[in-house]
Amino acid sequence: AQSVAQPEDQVNVAEGNPLTVKCTYSVSGNPYLFWYVQYPNRGLQFLLKYITGDNLVKGSYGFEAEFNKSQTSFHLKKPSALVSDSALYFCAVRDSNYQLIWGAGTKLIIKP
């Protein structure tokens, strides 16, 4: 079955420290992978995507994600966290019907 897993409901990081938000997937064929962010009381915004090519994808707001085929993972990373990065983060993968399968979301809390 095609699926996306975000194993952590919440991630806490001190400001200035590196952050990682985990995502693993299961999909047939080559994966098309996405990260979206939802700031409090706002709609979701696209952050970055992996289609093909370099395994390290750079996106908005200094975020990047690393595609790892052998581990079927697409973890979101940022070298130095900001308090303003606190939000809900969603990983998604495109399925064989060209529709998105969404993870449950991870709440990221950056403490000053």
Place this chain on the structure above:
Amino acid sequence: GAGVSQSPSNKVTEKGKDVELRCDPISGHTALYWYRQSLGQGLEFLIYFQGNSAPDKSGLPSDRFSAERTGGSVSTLTIQRTQQEDSAVYLCASSLVVQGSSGANVLTFGAGSRLTVL
């Protein structure tokens, strides 16, 4: 328009009443999606439109829920005889959908309509 516009932003209604939620997608976006999100939780897929047709209605939770899209643009999600469990934020998104394209499935979301059923 420049973004996806949803109205109303907030709706409080009494149990048993009907409500209509509107979504105005980005001009030229052929695909339109409705999702439901409860209390900052994950996204629950409701329905997807390609143009005016809805190839996938599998997510509608009951026959009280319906949606239509006219002119390949504005969509309306209607909930009849609302129940308290319908309380949630209803999100609309649109995208350019070209099957097989790398541009597919980058969704632009509206700010949502928060529905509270008393």
